[in-house]
Amino acid sequence: MCDRNKIFEIIRGVLCEILDLEEVEIMPEIYIIRDLDAESIDLLELGLVIGEKFEVEVNDDDIFLRRLRELIQEADENSIERAVFLSDKISHFEPDRIDEILLDLENGPVLKVKDLVEYICHHKQA
Amino acid sequence: MKLNFFGKNLLIAGGSNDIAVCTAKIAVKENLFPTLTFRSQKSASRIEKELSGMEGKYGVAFLDFAEPDSVDRLFRDYGVEPDYLVDLVHGDYESLTASAGQDKINSYLNQNIAVRTGLVRLASRIMVKKRKGRLLYISSAAAERPAMGQGFYAASKLASEAVYNNTGLELASRGVTSLIIRPGYIYSGRGKKFADKDFDTIREKIPVKRLIDPQELAEAIIFFLSDSSLSFNAVKIRMDGGLLAGKQ
Numbered sequence: 224m225c226d227r228n229k230i231f232e233i234i235r236g237v238l239c240e241i242l243d244l245e246e247v248e249i250m251p252e253i254y255i256i257r258d259l260d261a262e263s264i265d266l267l268e269l270g271l272v273i274g275e276k277f278e279v280e281v282n283d284d285d286i287f288l289r290r291l292r293e294l295i296q297e298a299d300e301n302s303i304e305r306a307v308f309l310s311d312k313i314s315h316f317e318p319d320r321i322d323e324i325l326l327d328l329e330n331g332p333v334l335k336v337k338d339l340v341e342y343i344c345h346h347k348q349a
Numbered sequence: 350m351k352l353n354f355f356g357k358n359l360l361i362a363g364g365s366n367d368i369a370v371c372t373a374k375i376a377v378k379e380n381l382f383p384t385l386t387f388r389s390q391k392s393a394s395r396i397e398k399e400l401s402g403m404e405g406k407y408g409v410a411f412l413d414f415a416e417p418d419s420v421d422r423l424f425r426d427y428g429v430e431p432d433y434l435v436d437l438v439h440g441d442y443e444s445l446t447a448s449a450g451q452d453k454i455n456s457y458l459n460q461n462i463a464v465r466t467g468l469v470r471l472a473s474r475i476m477v478k479k480r481k482g483r484l485l486y487i488s489s490a491a492a493e494r495p496a497m498g499q500g501f502y503a504a505s506k507l508a509s510e511a512v513y514n515n516t517g518l519e520l521a522s523r524g525v526t527s528l529i530i531r532p533g534y535i536y537s538g539r540g541k542k543f544a545d546k547d548f549d550t551i552r553e554k555i556p557v558k559r560l561i562d563p564q565e566l567a568e569a570i571i572f573f574l575s576d577s578s579l580s581f582n583a584v585k586i587r588m589d590g591g592l593l594a595g596k597q
Contacts, residue, residue: 264522271478 225344230277234339237272241265251337257330273339279346285313286342288334291324315345352379352575355481356432359383359574360423362412362468363437365392367537368487370399371567372435377406379571384429386412386438412468414438414460420467424475433574434472435485436513438465440505441539443498454501461505466512473516473525482525483574486513487566490533490589510585517583526582528573533589536560556591 235249242259255261261269266287274281284290291309298308309321316324320341324333359376361369364385373383377400385400387393387409396409410427413419423429442449442457469484476482488506495503510529517527534540534551544551544560552558569588572578587593 264519267474268477268523271474275478 225348227340227344230340230343230347231336233276234273234336234343237269237276238336241268241272249336251335251340253336254332255334255336255339256332269339273343277343277347279343281342285315286339288313288324288338291333292328295325295328315342317341350577352572352577354379354381354432354574355576356479356483357382358429358431359433359435360429360431360472361385361435361437363439364409365395366437367563368535368566368570369435369437370396371563372570373400373407374403375567375571377403381433381574382407384408384410384427384431386410386423388413388415412438414440414464415456417464417467420464420471423468424471430475430479431472432476432479432481433483433485434469435487435570435574436465436468436509437487439489439502442501444501445498446500449501457501458505458508462508462512465509469512469516473520476525477520477523480524482520483579484513484516484525484527485570485573486510486527486529487570488529488531488585490531490587490593492531493587494593514583514585521582526579528578528581528583529585530566530569530573531585531587531589532561532566533587533592534560535563535566537563554592555589556595559590561588561590 231251235246238244238249238259239246242261242265244259249259253259266283270281270283270286294309294312295305298305305325306318306321309325310316310318313321320338327333357380359381361372361383363369364373365387369385373385376383385396385407387396388411393409400407408427410423410429411419412423440457440461442453473482473484486509488510489502491499492503492506492510513527513529516525534544534555536544540560551560566588573581
């Protein structure tokens, strides 16, 4: 069983250290790039530290959804429903989260703190 | 002047040539712990012979760009965790572009650019975690002024320079910096054979009228690893006695 609260607390601690923030500023629904202004170098370090702390091999493309728009384009080009295609390609997300992301695309980078928690949870259980 | 170093572990890729062993000897004297890579039993033996009397003060590890997995194994199996990387690896391939074989072109550029980039990637990821690191790439004056037949060599050097340059640019805020040295004629390896054949012609081209001694380059490398040099970041420095400064 995955303890999401514990994983969140650890990730929050890492984010605080890397982005020089207070804990109260980081909640599961916060956008990492849109709200916290995380840059590429911050994400690189975040992936490395998270991987070490949870002893999982972090794929930066997957955890930070770097290929999201490319995948959506691929789905469109092949006339596959976006949600179905993304569910297949992004294995750590539940369908609800994929629907939420698809509705949120126009507003900017969609990555939230809770997405990192799900990624770790998925890989710890695998 | 006493040199200070923020770290201890020095990885010397391409560790069996004259420059590498000279660098390792100075590094040991400076209380660094060099790990020199070898790609054959012969090169491992050479390192052992050259560094005899320094046992326990250096390490060796297998690395061969022709075996891309050896880059992963270097860090995974040998447990190398470098604070410093000096990259002296270079593959030999001289051919006119129009007469080169496509398979050889593919393998040469893959080994000397893509596999090398894998080395930089893994080393720099370790350095980011430590929030400190220094990457030195030993390029060549031929990157700027290749002779005929050196197109692939120059292409791989220029591409690799770009990789090191950008790594220093991208990771500087995490304490990881890079520097590229472009040596001219070195009295070592192929340069020595070349010079022995036609020393006067080569010497005439070089304003200081001499070739670079491997010890001299090694001393420069150690300086450019030291804390005193860390503001030299993402930059190329010629070390060629003025060879490329003037009109040819």
